[in-house]
Amino acid sequence: MVNNRNEYSSTKRNWIAGIIVTAGLFLLPFILTNFGKTGEYWIWVTTEMIIMGLFAMSLNLILGFGGMVSFGHAAFFGVGAYTVALLMKKAGVSLFFALAAAPVVAGLAAAVIGWFCVRLIGLYFAILTLAFSQLLYMIVFQWYTFTGGDDGIHGIPRPEFLGPLNYYLLCLVLFIICFLIMRMLVNSSFGLTIRTIRENLERAKFIGLNVRRFQWLNFIIAGSFAGLAGGLLTELNRFSQTEFLHWSKSAEPILGSLVGGMYSLLGPAIGSAVLIFMKIFLQQLHKGLVEIWAIILGLVLLVVVLFAPGGLVGIYEKAFKKS
Amino acid sequence: MPEAILKIEGLSKSFEGSQVFNDVNFAIPEGELSSIIGPNGAGKTTLFNLITGYHVPDKGKILFRGTNIAGMQPFHIVGLGIARAFQRTNIFPRMTVLENVLTTVISARKGNLSLFAPFRNHDKDHERAYEILENVGLADMASRESGTLAHGNQKRLDIAVALALEPKMLLLDEPTAGMSPEERWHTVELVKGLWEKLKITMLFIEHDMDIVFGISQKVRVLCYKTILAEGTPKEISSNQQVIEAYLGEEV
Numbered sequence: 001m002v003n004n005r006n007e008y009s010s011t012k013r014n015w016i017a018g019i020i021v022t023a024g025l026f027l028l029p030f031i032l033t034n035f036g037k038t039g040e041y042w043i044w045v046t047t048e049m050i051i052m053g054l055f056a057m058s059l060n061l062i063l064g065f066g067g068m069v070s071f072g073h074a075a076f077f078g079v080g081a082y083t084v085a086l087l088m089k090k091a092g093v094s095l096f097f098a099l100a101a102a103p104v105v106a107g108l109a110a111a112v113i114g115w116f117c118v119r120l121i122g123l124y125f126a127i128l129t130l131a132f133s134q135l136l137y138m139i140v141f142q143w144y145t146f147t148g149g150d151d152g153i154h155g156i157p158r159p160e161f162l163g164p165l166n167y168y169l170l171c172l173v174l175f176i177i178c179f180l181i182m183r184m185l186v187n188s189s190f191g192l193t194i195r196t197i198r199e200n201l202e203r204a205k206f207i208g209l210n211v212r213r214f215q216w217l218n219f220i221i222a223g224s225f226a227g228l229a230g231g232l233l234t235e236l237n238r239f240s241q242t243e244f245l246h247w248s249k250s251a252e253p254i255l256g257s258l259v260g261g262m263y264s265l266l267g268p269a270i271g272s273a274v275l276i277f278m279k280i281f282l283q284q285l286h287k288g289l290v291e292i293w294a295i296i297l298g299l300v301l302l303v304v305v306l307f308a309p310g311g312l313v314g315i316y317e318k319a320f321k322k323s
Numbered sequence: 324m325p326e327a328i329l330k331i332e333g334l335s336k337s338f339e340g341s342q343v344f345n346d347v348n349f350a351i352p353e354g355e356l357s358s359i360i361g362p363n364g365a366g367k368t369t370l371f372n373l374i375t376g377y378h379v380p381d382k383g384k385i386l387f388r389g390t391n392i393a394g395m396q397p398f399h400i401v402g403l404g405i406a407r408a409f410q411r412t413n414i415f416p417r418m419t420v421l422e423n424v425l426t427t428v429i430s431a432r433k434g435n436l437s438l439f440a441p442f443r444n445h446d447k448d449h450e451r452a453y454e455i456l457e458n459v460g461l462a463d464m465a466s467r468e469s470g471t472l473a474h475g476n477q478k479r480l481d482i483a484v485a486l487a488l489e490p491k492m493l494l495l496d497e498p499t500a501g502m503s504p505e506e507r508w509h510t511v512e513l514v515k516g517l518w519e520k521l522k523i524t525m526l527f528i529e530h531d532m533d534i535v536f537g538i539s540q541k542v543r544v545l546c547y548k549t550i551l552a553e554g555t556p557k558e559i560s561s562n563q564q565v566i567e568a569y570l571g572e573e574v
Contacts, residue, residue, distance in 0.1 A: 196430075205397040
């Protein structure tokens with residue numbers, strides 16, 4: 001059977017670039033450790049980029065591939081974060097068990113919330129996800145005795161062998177594993193089904209698809225990956241706080257996806273890394289620039305939406321397609 | 324006479340107080356190629372919407388091979404064997420022609436929950452998809468993004484998607500709408516050819532009387548909220564009631 005690759009519309013593979021970038025990412029912290037305090041800071045920043053990249057990729061399973069705009073993805077990020085924080089701080093559970101529990105608990109939360117949300121479509125779906133995430137935010141905010149309210153949970157232990165460098169490597173390995181799993185999902189019959197629903201929801205029903213069921217499953221999967229990301233960020237910061245559940249946290253992966261490109265798997269991760277880098281770069285350039293970060297971000301988005309709707313990945317693909 | 328594959332009994336439907344159907348009754352024998360005609364706004368598409376589960380009837384039964392499907396979910400009805408092509412092209416635009424059919428083939432065999440195996444490596448699905456594309460004459464466009472196809476080809480892809488469900492009954496809502504006269508006859512021959520080859524029941528809505536009378540075994544006229552008449556093309560074209568209500572003088 002001829003399986004010639006241009007019969008398909010989904011992302012093309014670029015093994016060589018992938019291997020070079022992966023090798024670079026593994027080498028990076030070893031180079032950075034030679035630069036003292038600054039190096040350590042950048043290891044921390046790149047670890048955060050990897051984690052937020054995972055978060056953005058998880059959202060994009062529903063946003064870019066599923067065509068469902070969620071304004072409440074931080075709910076699952078936050079559930080993962082608090083799962084790790086509470087298990088480690090209050091139950092004395094080990095980091096690896098806590099990190100394994102984070103996607104499970106977040107997935108359960110996504111199953112409950114998603115069950116209601118997938119009954120609606122478009123803007124109504126988006127608003128309901130926002131409502132649920134704000135509800136969770138308020139519960140965590142108010143339930144002082146359990147969650148620490150707006151103080152959050154601090155002093156989360158860190159196993160001794162996990163210094164900044166090793167923690168970076170742990171996050172990177174987990175990121176790559178998650179990426180490979182997501183790539184399998186996107187290229188599977190399930191992934192094709194999800195794209196089918198994105199393309200034409202009404203028609204999808206008439207090819208025999210129980211649309212809600214697949215959207216629900218996709219929502220749960222996306223929530224699980226977000227939970228892992230939340231757990232990883234909690235351990236990186238050694239604290240969990242209500243901000244992780246705030247609606248502005250839901251906006252971050254959306255912005256990352258827009259900038260990086262919604263129709264590719266890695267685009268959102270690249271986009272959010274670029275945004276984090278830009279923010280820090282501007283901060284170091286001049287302190288005052290942070291105060292107008294929202295304006296700068298707005299301008300960046302304006303340019304992307306107007307001139308490069310496919311995001312950075314779209315630009316890359318255009319540049320290398322016709323050569 | 325063969326057994327009825329579809330039997331509609333006492334079907335009524337209103338939208339916001341205005342009645343579209345009042346006590347519609349008819350039966351379609353298995354294997355028939357028939358058409359539904361009627362003036363604009365008579366509810367031809369609404370009838371399809373009721374049969375395929377898009378709308379829920381107020382009253383009455385829709386029996387498909389003995390099962391009452393009135394009010395069932397569309398995906399459920401598809402599973403029982405009714406597929407549909409749409410009046411306004413209704414495909415998955417940013418997917419390739421092949422993927423449009425492939426996703427439907429996968430849906431037809433309930434393979435959508437395969438989470439990790441690449442859909443590209445399933446040779447059987449591909450063979451099936453290509454077979455269907457051959458049937459409608461789109462095989463050489465398999466790798467095109469379907470949204471970029473010409474209108475006529477998109478309509479044919481719409482039919483291909485419906486065929487991929489291996490339906491027992493196929494509903495075609497104006498398969499030639501918006502086509503040039505040449506394309507029209509091409510499509511008509513395609514529909515007739517498919518019917519002869521696949522031996523399934525087909526029901527289509529059409530405005531062009533030459534096409535209707537040219538290929539239908541039976542014609543049903545939808546008018547005044549009910550089936551005004553049904554019969555062979557010959558019977559219909561000489562039916563006084565139908566001429567007065569709908570066909571006018573020139574037929």
